[in-house]
Amino acid sequence: MDGMSGVRGGSGGDGTGWSLVVPLKPLEVAKSRLAAAGTVRPALALAFVLDTVGAALACAEVEDVTVVTDDPAAGAELAGLGAFVVADSPAAGLNAALRHGEATVRARRPHAPVAALNGDLPALRPAELAEVLRAAAGACERAFLADAAGTGTTLLCTVPCLPLAPGFGGASRARHLASGAAEITLPAAPSVRQDVDTLEDLAAALALGVGPFTAVAAAALTARGA
Template identity: 70%
Template sequence: MRHEREIATNTDLTGPWSLVVPLKPLARAKSRLESAVGGDLRPRLALAFAQDTVAAALACPAVRDVVVVTDDPVAGAALAALGARTVADTPAAGLNAALEHGARSVRGRRRGASVAALNADLPALRPHELARVLDFAAAFPRAFVPDAQGIGSTFLSAVPGVELHPAFGGPSRERHLASGAVEITLSGLDSVRRDVDTGGDLRAALALGVGRFTTGLAAPVAPAADR
């Protein structure tokens, strides 16, 4: 059974955290989904995932702002309309360079910011679960959330005065642990851990309850099996 996740607007943007969300150009985003949803729907879903992620993040009281690092003008405009600030991926050197660039952009404006990297493909993200993550992360120099498979990562934080040092991609859980980041193992963080790369991932996110942007596109996807 599928449910649309509803979120309340955060009108008090005074939280301590700035989130950096990286997003590839939509034409190249979520390539592993293509076999499940087709080439026409894939980029639209990639944008919907990002819109639901950003909307949920901005609804979290601990979040002051969200910076999206992207070179895609369509995605940039859509996410800016939700209240995110967008910056170009000027390093153009991959995911981790984009995240470092976003963190520098944040701290160039607010030197003492607590900064966290957040995946752009968390369409079931719930603000209260993100708030629990951020509250836990505040007690450590760096902390991360493993993905639902326990292999990758969906979140990495750094408190003021500490560099982010992201190591996303592939088995990033192991790399983040090796770098000294504390693993956040709180229960009840399903929406923060559920990134979407495959049709099976999307069905799992739909079962959790996704946001309105993904709900509007994903209805025909749920019954389909990965091919």
């Protein structure tokens, strides 16, 4: 996918809300740990990111969402929701994609606070995300939210004057702490912490209450007996 698409974010940088960056691998290789889902896996990966981005765009603290992806079909659907979509031109992994997304946002909104958000938060609730972003703004520095397991990261935020410096992947909570980022411990915000890498994670997200796309995809998964 070349260039940028999207229908939201027409403020041109005049707003004061957060700009979020969401990475997405091509659907055929996304969510490899959900291999047990079989042929439903790409549909689940797409559903997760559609529900995540839809909830983020509905959040009162969010000005816009930029998705970094090389999947044209997913990109078109996300642009239809109102996200900006940019190609993963570094093609050098998750953190490179996030830095690229951050640079794209800075070019458009140089004075905006920026946050990297996982694209696999299908239970995400706009009100909980708003609470976390307000807590991050109060930190006046880089700040992050750990995942439900307590080892990874689902959200990394920074103020306009500091680079995002993402360190996602694996034990990223320890990595972000070591980088000097402040950990957000309140609010509890379970929907912002519950990412989905495994079928057990999906069950936990379903218990919280997932968005409409994931509900449909999970029903298809149940129908095939996974």
